[in-house]
Amino acid sequence: MTDFNVRSLLSRKCLSGLLTLSWLVSACGNATPEMPQAGAVPVTVDTVRKGVVEESAEFNGKLEAKRRVVVRPQTDGQITAIAVNSGDAVEAGKLIVQLKPQKNQAEVNAAVSNVNVRQASLNSTRAELNGAKAEESRAKAQVQSAQADLQSQIAEVQRQQAEVKLRQEEFKRSTFLVSEGVQPQQELDEKKRNLDTAIANLKSQQALRNSRQEALNGARAALRVARQRIKGAEAALDRENARVREAEAQVGVVSEDLDDNRITAPISGIIGDISAKVGDYVEQGNELTSITQNSTLELRLSIPVERADQLRLGLPVELVDTNIRGQISFISPQVDSEAQSILAKATFTNDGNLRDGQFVRARVIWNSQSGILIPMTAVSRIGGQAFVFLVEDGESQEKIARQQPISLGALQGGKYPVLKGLEGGEKMVTEGILKLSDGAPIDPNSQPQETETTPSPEAQ
Numbered sequence: 036m037t038d039f040n041v042r043s044l045l046s047r048k049c050l051s052g053l054l055t056l057s058w059l060v061s062a063c064g065n066a067t068p069e070m071p072q073a074g075a076v077p078v079t080v081d082t083v084r085k086g087v088v089e090e091s092a093e094f095n096g097k098l099e100a101k102r103r104v105v106v107r108p109q110t111d112g113q114i115t116a117i118a119v120n121s122g123d124a125v126e127a128g129k130l131i132v133q134l135k136p137q138k139n140q141a142e143v144n145a146a147v148s149n150v151n152v153r154q155a156s157l158n159s160t161r162a163e164l165n166g167a168k169a170e171e172s173r174a175k176a177q178v179q180s181a182q183a184d185l186q187s188q189i190a191e192v193q194r195q196q197a198e199v200k201l202r203q204e205e206f207k208r209s210t211f212l213v214s215e216g217v218q219p220q221q222e223l224d225e226k227k228r229n230l231d232t233a234i235a236n237l238k239s240q241q242a243l244r245n246s247r248q249e250a251l252n253g254a255r256a257a258l259r260v261a262r263q264r265i266k267g268a269e270a271a272l273d274r275e276n277a278r279v280r281e282a283e284a285q286v287g288v289v290s291e292d293l294d295d296n297r298i299t300a301p302i303s304g305i306i307g308d309i310s311a312k313v314g315d316y317v318e319q320g321n322e323l324t325s326i327t328q329n330s331t332l333e334l335r336l337s338i339p340v341e342r343a344d345q346l347r348l349g350l351p352v353e354l355v356d357t358n359i360r361g362q363i364s365f366i367s368p369q370v371d372s373e374a375q376s377i378l379a380k381a382t383f384t385n386d387g388n389l390r391d392g393q394f395v396r397a398r399v400i401w402n403s404q405s406g407i408l409i410p411m412t413a414v415s416r417i418g419g420q421a422f423v424f425l426v427e428d429g430e431s432q433e434k435i436a437r438q439q440p441i442s443l444g445a446l447q448g449g450k451y452p453v454l455k456g457l458e459g460g461e462k463m464v465t466e467g468i469l470k471l472s473d474g475a476p477i478d479p480n481s482q483p484q485e486t487e488t489t490p491s492p493e494a495q
Contacts, residue, residue, distance in 0.1 A: 075433065078467035080426055080479040085459050088406030088444065088452040091398040093355065094336050098383070100391040102302055102328035106131060110295040111318045114311055121308050125300045125326065132311070132323055134296035146286040153282045157275040164268035167261060174258035181251035188244040195237040202230040304328035329391050332383050334361070336399065337376040345401045352381040355396040359383055363399075398447075407453040413465045414443070414451060421451075424471050426462035426479060436464055438473035 112134030119131050209226040212218035307325035311317060338346055350363040361383035370377055381397065383389065415422050421443050424436040441456030457463075462479075464471065471477070 075476040075478040076436075076467060076470045077478045078424075078436070078464045078471070080462055080477075081465045083407060083409065083457050083459050083461045083463050085405055086408035086450070087403050088408065089398075089400045089403045089447055091353075091400045091445070091447065092342070093396055093398050094338075095394065095396055096334045096336055098332040098334055098389055098391060098393045098395060100304075100327045100329040101331050101333055101382075102304065103325060103391065104301055105325050106298060106301070106323045107320050108132070108134065108295070108298055108317050108323065109319060110134070111316070112296055113316050114313050117309060117311070117313055119306050119309070121306055121324070123306045125303065125306055127300055127303045129300045130297060131300055131306070132298040134298070134317070136296045143286065146282070146288075150279065150282040150286055153275065153279045157272070157279050160268065160271045160275045164265065164272055167264040167268045171258065171261035171265060174254060174261045177254035178251065178258055181247065181254045185244070185247045185251050188240065188247045192237070192240045192244050195233070195240045199230070199233040199237050202226070202233040206230045298323065300326055302326055302328055327391050329385055329389070332385055332389055332391065333364070334381045334383065334395065334397055336379045336381060336397070337371070337374060338379050338399070340370055340375045340377060342401070343377060346377060346379060351400045352383075353398045353400060354383070355398055357388075359386060359389070407457050407459055408447075408450040409453055409457070409463065410450055410465055411446060413463055413468065414441075415468050415471075423457070424464040424468055424477075426464065426477065429476065434477050434479055436471045436473070436475050436477050 114132055115135050116133040117131070118133065119125055119129070125131070206223070206226040206229075209218060209223045213220055213223045304326040305328075307327060309324045311323055317323065334352070336352075346363070346366055348363055348366060351360055352362060353360045361381045363379050364382040365378075365380035367378040381399075409423065413423050415424075421441050422438050423441055425439050427435050427437045429435040439456055442454040444452035444454050464477065464479075467477075
């Protein structure tokens with residue numbers, strides 16, 4: 036190999052090696068991930084967003100069922116059965132307690148039997164009335180049909196009378212022409228036959244008209260009879276109704292003691308405590324139990340008179356620490372002169388977690404509007420001033436936390452409404468603020484998540 040070839044080969048190998056080394060260095064540089072700045076505080080970041088800001092005030096009160104009744108016996112007696120347990124849900128009319136009956140059941144059965152007899156007679160009379168009304172309907176139809184037939188026949192008689200008159204004129208004219216020798220005798224004979232035929236037809240139609248008049252008269256007579264029958268049946272029905280009521284009243288009299296011994300639920304609701312036992316003797320007016328209808332509960336609120344202009348029916352009310360909302364359903368027209376407050380009632384639909392007599396805290400929401408809400412975990416305080424940390428770019432493209440003073444409203448649902456200091460759209464630190472200071476480098480997470488916590492009493 037010549038010296039030139041050796042030098043050429045070595046040059047190509049060196050160039051290839053340098054290119055390979057350059058590619059490896061470049062590839063390694065691209066594969067190396069960007070490392071966070073040393074000392075950067077890991078934090079959670081989210082975008083400042085707008086939400087619904089509510090102006091509200093909290094009140095304490097006790098929930099009350101809209102309906103609650105005490106169950107008491109109407110007579111003295113010994114308990115023979117208790118048909119429900121404490122806490123049962125019952126419908127109105129359900130048997131609760133049975134007392135030993137004092138009235139003879141045979142008397143009640145006899146009175147009930149008499150009611151059945153009177154009811155059967157009433158049904159028979161009612162059937163008679165219905166039959167009379169059906170007969171009246173048929174008679175009305177017959178009268179209408181007979182009237183239509185008569186009117187048609189009267190029209191036919193009138194037409195036939197006109198025909199007779201026409202034939203008489205023809206016969207008269209033909210008679211004159213024959214006497215003058217202008218017309219042959221056979222023409223006069225034909226006119227005479229036509230006239231006789233028309234007169235015969237008229238008499239026939241008149242007879243048919245008279246027959247249809249008689250049919251109409253008969254239909255009207257049947258209608259009068261049917262109406263008289265209806266009057267008689269209605270009078271009989273009134274008598275039978277009175278007898279049924281009398282028999283039912285008698286049943287009520289003899290059943291009174293038996294009914295008083297059946298103590299039933301006056302309303303639908305939940306049975307309270309039952310302290311009595313089977314075999315106990317109770318007296319009229321003793322409290323046996325209570326029934327509470329707690330599907331809907333009311334909360335009495337004493338609203339300061341200064342809020343009177345904001346108070347209105349339908350105003351939303353929320354039970355604190357729950358998702359249960361109701362609304363103002365009553366506003367007193369008077370002011371409590373001593374407390375200078377207005378009584379209002381809020382109504383809530385019970386989801387099964389509320390109880391009659393339960394003490395609660397409630398927020399009356401005076402109004403709501405669009406505004407900025409931030410989680411309480413994003414707020415720090417120094418000397419009574421509230422701050423948040425906004426995310427900014429540092430000089431070396433690192434992220435830093437910049438302290439931003441803000442003005443806050445009252446806490447609502449784990450979030451503060453921002454009255455001043457934020458516009459919306461800023462990047463803000465929501466978690467990890469305890470380790471931050473103004474200008475501190477931070478390491479934001481790639482998937483921000485918002486965490487709500489219950490505020491401490493001091494925060495509120």
